[in-house]
Amino acid sequence: MSYATQKLAEEKVFKDPVHRYIHVRDQVIWDVIGSKEFQRLRRIKQLGTTYLVFHGAEHSRFNHSLGVYEIVRRIVDDSFNGRPEWDASERLVVLCAALLHDLGHGPFSHAFENVFDLDHEEFTRAILLGDTEVNEILKRVSNDFPQKVADAIAKTYPNKQVVSLISSQIDADRMDYLQRDAYFTGVSYGHFDMERILRVMRPREDQVVIKSSGMHAVEDYIMSRYQMYWQVYFHPVSRSAEVILTKILHRAKALSESGYDFEQQPTHFKSFFEGTFSLKDYLALDEGVLLTYFQYWINEKDPILSDLSDRFVNRKLFQYIEFDLAKDYMKMRELEQLFKRAGIDPEYYLVFDSSSDLPYDFYRPGEEGERIPIHLLMPSGEIRELSRESEIVEAISGKRRTDHKLYFPEDFLTEDGKKKALKKQILELLK
Amino acid sequence: MLGEHAKIIQFIGVADGITGRKKLQKMVYIAKKLQFPYKEKFEFHFYGPYSEELTLRVEELCNMGFLNEERQDKGSYVQYKYQMTDAGEHFTQMAQVEEVSPSLIACIEQMKQKSSRFLELVSTLLYFDHLPKEEQIEKLHVVKGKLNFTEEEIEEAFEFVMNLMNERAIH
Numbered sequence: 175m176s177y178a179t180q181k182l183a184e185e186k187v188f189k190d191p192v193h194r195y196i197h198v199r200d201q202v203i204w205d206v207i208g209s210k211e212f213q214r215l216r217r218i219k220q221l222g223t224t225y226l227v228f229h230g231a232e233h234s235r236f237n238h239s240l241g242v243y244e245i246v247r248r249i250v251d252d253s254f255n256g257r258p259e260w261d262a263s264e265r266l267v268v269l270c271a272a273l274l275h276d277l278g279h280g281p282f283s284h285a286f287e288n289v290f291d292l293d294h295e296e297f298t299r300a301i302l303l304g305d306t307e308v309n310e311i312l313k314r315v316s317n318d319f320p321q322k323v324a325d326a327i328a329k330t331y332p333n334k335q336v337v338s339l340i341s342s343q344i345d346a347d348r349m350d351y352l353q354r355d356a357y358f359t360g361v362s363y364g365h366f367d368m369e370r371i372l373r374v375m376r377p378r379e380d381q382v383v384i385k386s387s388g389m390h391a392v393e394d395y396i397m398s399r400y401q402m403y404w405q406v407y408f409h410p411v412s413r414s415a416e417v418i419l420t421k422i423l424h425r426a427k428a429l430s431e432s433g434y435d436f437e438q439q440p441t442h443f444k445s446f447f448e449g450t451f452s453l454k455d456y457l458a459l460d461e462g463v464l465l466t467y468f469q470y471w472i473n474e475k476d477p478i479l480s481d482l483s484d485r486f487v488n489r490k491l492f493q494y495i496e497f498d499l500a501k502d503y504m505k506m507r508e509l510e511q512l513f514k515r516a517g518i519d520p521e522y523y524l525v526f527d528s529s530s531d532l533p534y535d536f537y538r539p540g541e542e543g544e545r546i547p548i549h550l551l552m553p554s555g556e557i558r559e560l561s562r563e564s565e566i567v568e569a570i571s572g573k574r575r576t577d578h579k580l581y582f583p584e585d586f587l588t589e590d591g592k593k594k595a596l597k598k599q600i601l602e603l604l605k
Numbered sequence: 606m607l608g609e610h611a612k613i614i615q616f617i618g619v620a621d622g623i624t625g626r627k628k629l630q631k632m633v634y635i636a637k638k639l640q641f642p643y644k645e646k647f648e649f650h651f652y653g654p655y656s657e658e659l660t661l662r663v664e665e666l667c668n669m670g671f672l673n674e675e676r677q678d679k680g681s682y683v684q685y686k687y688q689m690t691d692a693g694e695h696f697t698q699m700a701q702v703e704e705v706s707p708s709l710i711a712c713i714e715q716m717k718q719k720s721s722r723f724l725e726l727v728s729t730l731l732y733f734d735h736l737p738k739e740e741q742i743e744k745l746h747v748v749k750g751k752l753n754f755t756e757e758e759i760e761e762a763f764e765f766v767m768n769l770m771n772e773r774a775i776h
Contacts, residue, residue: 293646329649330733332747380751499607500669503696506607526607530661538660546651576665 177202178266178315188240192354196244202315203243203269209307211277215239217460221355222282223415224406226489228359235276241350246272246339248372249346259377261333267319268336270312271326275340275347277301277308281461284532285416289423290446299324300453334380342382343537344371344395344548352398355406363401366394376551383557386550393566396537396548400570403536410579413527414491417581421522422468422482429476438470478522485583493584495604497526506580509603516596518586529577537561537571580604609644611700613662614671618689618697619705620713624677626685629663630655631724632716638731639773641709649748653729663687671696711772719765726754727762738763 180201188196198204206212215236224231246268254260278297280286287294301308302324312320325331329341339346349368356364374388384392406412426440430447442463445451471483485491499506506526513520539547539561548560561568582604587597616633623629634654637643645662647654666672671693675686689697716724729749733741742759754762 291644295648329651330744330748334651498669499610500671500692503607503699507699528610528662528665530658530665535657535661545655545657576661576668578665 176315178319190237190241190244192241192350192357193244196240197247200266200269202266202311203273205311206270206273206308207240209311211301211306211308211457212236212239212274214457214460215276215279217462218279218281218283219461220351221359221406222284222412223419224355224359224409224412226415226491227409227412228361228406230358230360231355233354233358235279238351238354239273239276241354242275242340242346243269243273245346245349245368245372249339249375253372253375254377257377259379260335264333264336266315267322267326267331267333268339270319270323271331271336271340272346274298274302274308274323275327280456281459281464282416282419285420285423286459286464288420288531289427295328297453297456298327301457302327304453306453306457335377335382338382338546342546342548344382344384344392348399349395352395352402355402356398359406361402361405363405364398366398367391368395371395378551378557381546381549383549383551384560386552386558386563389550389560389564392548392550392560393564396560396567396570399537407532408529408577410494411491413532413579414494414581415486415489417492417525417527418482418486421525422471422479422486425476425479425482425522426467426471429479434476437474438467440467442467478519482522490585492523492525492581494527494579494581497578497580499526499528499578505603509600512596512600512603516587516593516600518583523583523586525581527579527581537567539571607700608702610662610666610671611697611702612643613659614666614689614693614697615702615705616713617672617687618694619710620717622686622688623717624684624686625721626660626663627652628721628724629687630659631721631728632713633659634728635716635724635731635769636709636712638728638734639712639769641706641712649732653725653749654732666693669696708773708775712769715765715769715772722752723758723762723765725749725752726758727765730759730762731766 181199182201182204186198186204190196198207213236216234218235219225219231220233220235220238221231250260250265250268275298278294278299278301280292280294280297283294286292302312302320303309309320312323322331326336326340329337331337341347349371352364353368370388370391371384374385374391376383376385426443427447429436430440440447442459445455465487468483468487471479472487474480509524510520513524537548538545539559549557550560550563552558561571587601616636617623623632631653633643633645634647634656637645637647645656645659647656663672667674671690673688673690677684677686729745730741733744736744745754745759
């Protein structure tokens with residue numbers, strides 16, 4: 175028996191709060207889960223700074239990756255099994271791609287990538303194709319297997335059904351994270367009838383479509399997605415924590431570039447500050463490492479790095495106001511000047527944040543060559559875009575939904591001390 | 606963060622309006638690949654490199670009144686045209702972003718003259734520019750098989766990229 179088809183002597187199961195059980199029979203999958211690059215995902219939270227708002231949101235990318243794998247496994251082993259449109263020889267590629275799709279995420283990845291101009295997708299590719307345990311395992315299937323998995327994740331794989339299952343507007347990734355994030359945050363949104371959706375998924379030539387009889391289950395999924403975005407992913411307080419986290423990294427980088435003598439040398443960050451990092455450096459980072467540095471940096475001499483680190487570790491977050499840039503962009507300039515006069519560096523303490531800076535998206539009906547929409551398979555065999563059939567989806571798709579906030583340390587402006595009149599003037603402008 | 610918004614307004618302003626969301630996406634992607642300073646992240650999608658961040662940013666700019674979006678009904682499909690507004694122009698001045706370089710102006714002008722199909726071809730080839738030319742073409746046929754790009758079109762796309770790169774180097 176080849177390694178690709180080798181089964182475990184006994185099925186292994188992981189108990190999971192979302193899918194109840196995650197089933198593993200394939201030796202390859204079992205070996206990949208045991209690799210150190212995959213185990214690293216235990217130390218990276220799925221929702222970054224959201225745990226500072228929803229205290230249950232401590233779940234990791236490890237949990238989520240297993241969940242995505244399980245959903246895809248159910249689709250290919252149950253829903254698609256035996257259907258002539260599905261090429262069963264793609265099973266292992268799609269299972270590995272599901273399991274490994276988030277492998278390149280770093281600690282607090284959105285903020286980290288922003289500051290160091292990185293892309294986790296490139297790291298996923300680098301881990302799959304580089305000198306790693308995961309690569310060594312995948313190569314045992316065949317020499318070109320790591321490349322196939324990388325292509326499936328990068329959406330450049332020839333079989334579009336494989337790509338659709340991992341990354342489309344109704345993919346296993348979203349179906350898992352919506353339910354998992356809802357469970358761990360404790361919100362009552364994010365629930366939908368996934369079993370029903372899996373039962374009505376059908377493979378077609380270059381995509382996966384949904385039988386029209388399952389439209390209401392998909393409507394529920396779209397509504398969950400919509401509500402989770404506003405209630406969890408765009409939560410302004412969690413954004414405040416992310417703003418501070420980003421500014422900590424910016425400050426540490428700026429200090430390093432200026433030759434600042436850190437009391438605790440930022441060894442793990444050095445190559446990132448200098449732009450000379452390797453894959454090994456990247457894999458050595460996790461959220462525990464970052465939080466340890468933040469603890470050290472509270473005691474640094476630099477008052478900005480110290481203050482920002484203290485704010486993040488001890489959850490003293492920035493206050494925020496709604497900010498209409500169209501109306502108030504002159505006010506922004508004025509505020510920057512006033513902050514400088516008050517001795518508060520606006521570069522770190524006056525931050526405009528908009529929803530386009532977030533890594534989440536809404537359903538798009540795919541007008542004009544955007545993303546592939548969700549397609550319904552009508553009884554006549556015709557394919558119809560979801561929002562053309564569903565009034566509910568039509569009502570919430572294609573609408574502009576943007577959100578802008580201005581973050582600032584209110585405590586700096588209200589504390590007793592010097593420049594009270596100036597700070598009062600700033601507060602009045604901000605209110 | 607305001608700077609990134611302002612750069613998109615500038616881009617559309619220099620182009621004197623861009624018709625087609627796909628065209629706008631591909632133009633910004635190509636400019637980014639030529640090392641012009643755009644921060645939007647792109648991923649490969651069915652229609653080639655696509656940035657959700659750029660889509661959202663353009664939506665925000667329309668909401669703010671800095672860009673104007675016009676929906677054009679073409680019968681079997683719809684198309685969107687984007688133009689910088691007076692408020693958008695004023696905003697770019699206030700945001701104090703760097704002036705657009707002559708090489709970027711030349712690049713935008715050349716891209717604007719091309720069809721979105723051609724720009725989809727160019728951006729897809731650029732997406733695989735880490736591969737040797739033969740493999741780039743092979744990959745193009747894998748991911749864009751249905752578009753049936755001809756050898757002439759592919760050669761023209763390579764020449765187009767070369768011209769843009771030369772233009773970039775000259776300025």
